[in-house]
Amino acid sequence: MKNKIPAHGGKVVEAARALGRDWSEIIDFSANINPLGQPPGLKEALFRDFDLTLHYPEADAASLRDGLAVMANLPPTCIMPGAGSTPQLYLICRALDFRAPAIIGPAFAEYEAALTCGGLKAEYVLTRPDDDWLTTGNTLKRLFEAGPGAVFLANPANPTGRLTPGDLLLELADECDRRGIWLIADEAFIDFTGTGHSLLPLARKNKKLIVLRSLTKIFALPGLRLAFMAAHPETIGALSPLVEPWSISSLAVAAGHFCLARTGFREQSAAAVARLRNTLVQALSELGLGRVFPSESNYVLLKLRPEIDHQALLTSLFNQGLLVRDASNFRGLGPGFLRLAVRPESEVEALIMALRRALRLA
Numbered sequence: 001m002k003n004k005i006p007a008h009g010g011k012v013v014e015a016a017r018a019l020g021r022d023w024s025e026i027i028d029f030s031a032n033i034n035p036l037g038q039p040p041g042l043k044e045a046l047f048r049d050f051d052l053t054l055h056y057p058e059a060d061a062a063s064l065r066d067g068l069a070v071m072a073n074l075p076p077t078c079i080m081p082g083a084g085s086t087p088q089l090y091l092i093c094r095a096l097d098f099r100a101p102a103i104i105g106p107a108f109a110e111y112e113a114a115l116t117c118g119g120l121k122a123e124y125v126l127t128r129p130d131d132d133w134l135t136t137g138n139t140l141k142r143l144f145e146a147g148p149g150a151v152f153l154a155n156p157a158n159p160t161g162r163l164t165p166g167d168l169l170l171e172l173a174d175e176c177d178r179r180g181i182w183l184i185a186d187e188a189f190i191d192f193t194g195t196g197h198s199l200l201p202l203a204r205k206n207k208k209l210i211v212l213r214s215l216t217k218i219f220a221l222p223g224l225r226l227a228f229m230a231a232h233p234e235t236i237g238a239l240s241p242l243v244e245p246w247s248i249s250s251l252a253v254a255a256g257h258f259c260l261a262r263t264g265f266r267e268q269s270a271a272a273v274a275r276l277r278n279t280l281v282q283a284l285s286e287l288g289l290g291r292v293f294p295s296e297s298n299y300v301l302l303k304l305r306p307e308i309d310h311q312a313l314l315t316s317l318f319n320q321g322l323l324v325r326d327a328s329n330f331r332g333l334g335p336g337f338l339r340l341a342v343r344p345e346s347e348v349e350a351l352i353m354a355l356r357r358a359l360r361l362a
Helices: 012-019 042-050 050-054 062-072 085-095 109-117 137-145 167-177 234-243 250-260 265-287 310-320 345-358
Strands: 079-082 101-105 123-124 149-155 181-188 209-214 225-233 291-292 299-304 337-341
Touching: 012 310, 050 250, 050 337, 062 079, 062 225, 062 291, 062 299, 079 234, 085 109, 085 181, 085 209, 085 225, 085 234, 101 109, 101 137, 101 250, 123 137, 123 167, 149 167, 167 181, 167 209, 225 234, 225 345, 265 291, 265 345, 310 345
Parallel strands: 101 123, 101 149, 149 181, 181 209
Antiparallel strands: 079 225, 209 225, 291 299, 299 337
C-alpha cells in the first residue's frame, strides 16, 4: 500500500509513522518555522520551570499579555494572548458580524474554514502571477467593488511570501475604517521580513481592525502554540469572555516570557532568513525545476515545469523523508505549485539531492 502524503504542512509525526521512521529523521520544508530554531537557552529555561506544570496556569495568561503589550507598544487592554492564531481566528469568525467576507488570496486555507464554521461563505479576490502575486492597486479596486463587510489579508501572504506595499496597506486600512469594514490582518510571518509594515499601531484606535501575530513561527514553538491578537479595547473586551480559561499552558507562558526577553533575536532571524532564502532560491533555480516567485518571507512558492509529474515528485520526496507543501489546494493556484520553507544550508543540500534523485538526475 502506498504511503499517504500529509495534505498540510508540519505533519512530521504523521509522516514518520507512515514511513516507519523516527520523527527526528524527517526533514521538513512544509512548515514555515524559524530556520535558526528556538532562542538559545529556552530548553534549559523550560526545564527549570517544569514544576509549574504541578499547578494550573494563569486563567487568562495576564502576565504574558502585559509582556506582549510592551513588545507591541500597545495598552494591555488591546492584547489577547492565544494558544496559536488558529483558535483566535475561529473565535472571531464565530463571535463577530462578518457580513460578506472577502479573502485576498491565494491565502491560508483556515480563513475560509473558520468562516465556514461560522456559517459564512467567503469571496476570494486573487492576486495574479503576472504581478508575482503582489497586492496592487487593482487588487484593492476589485476588492472594494465586491462590497465586503470583512476583509482577510495575510501580510506577508501565505503561500506566496509577498508583502503588501506600505502605501497600499495603509490605503486598505484607511478605506476599511472609513467604510466600517472589518479588517483582519494576519501578520504571522512579518517578523521574518525585516521591512514589513505592521498595522499594530492602528489597533488602539480602529474599532474594526484585528491584527493576528504569531510567536510560534519566529521563536520556533509550533509544539507549544503561542500567539496574540491586537485590537481595539472594545473588541478585546467582547471576545475575552468567550475564551476558555486555562487555554494557554504554564510552559507556553514561560516560553513566551523567555522569548520576549531575547533582545535582537527577531532581527537576527530576519537577517538569517534573507541569506538562507537566497541560498534556497539559487539552488532551486539552478536545478531548473520551474519558476521560483519572489518572496520577502521565510518560504518561497515554486511552479513546476509542466512536463514534471507533480504527484510523482511529491511521492518520491516523501518516501525519502522530505516534506514539502503541496500548494495545489490553495485557491487560485493548482497542480504544479509547491511551497518550500527556508531552511539551513545542510537541509537545502539534502533537498537538492532528493530532488535530483526524484528527477533521476543524481
